Amino acid sequence: MxxxxxxxxxxxxxxxxxxxxxxxxxxxxxxxxxxxxxxxxxxxxxxxxxxxxxxxxxxxxxxxxxxxxxxxxxxxxxxxxxYDVDLESAFHRTMSELTASIGARLAAEDTTH
The missing domain is CATH 1.10.287 (Helix Hairpins)
Structure with a gap:
């Protein structure tokens, strides 16, 4: 489904x-x-x-x-x-934003250690 x-x-x-x-x-x-x-x-x-x-x-x-x-x-x-939210689009957009944000934080951690 x-x-x-x-x-x-x-x-x-x-x-x-x-x-x-x-x-x-x-x-x-x-x-x-x-x-x-x-x-x-x-x-x-x-x-x-x-x-x-x-x-x-x-x-x-x-x-x-x-x-x-x-x-x-x-x-x-x-x-x-x-609330007229396209949940599928919002989900994909949010996951992309989180991937970028977490990836940047991990990369920053790698350079400080």
């Missing part, structure tokens, strides 16, 4: 959540509320990673870790859509 297919599926689920929230609460989440939900998912992911590393107890094991990683990816895809 490519990034466009992932995004399309993520947006379908987002639309379903919007409908569920409209029926249950009379309104869909705002972008800010969606972001806060993502922050909660990142917190859950952090706990699951700690559990995977043996630093804490957390129910769910590997399945829960996979689920939370997928939830976080879903949130990133939806946020990118909400």
């Amino acid at each position: 490519n990034l466009d297919e992932l995004r399309d599926q993520a947006l379908q689920i987002h639309d379903l959540y919007d409908e569920l929230n409209r029926r249950a609460r009379g309104r869909a989440w705002t972008r800010e509320e969606f972001m806060l939900g993502f922050v909660g998912d990142v917190g859950d992911l952090a706990k699951l990673v700690m559990a995977e590393e043996g630093a804490r107890e957390m129910p769910g094991g590997r399945h829960a870790l996979e689920h939370e990683l997928a939830d976080c990816l879903w949130s990133v895809l939806v946020l990118a859509h909400h």
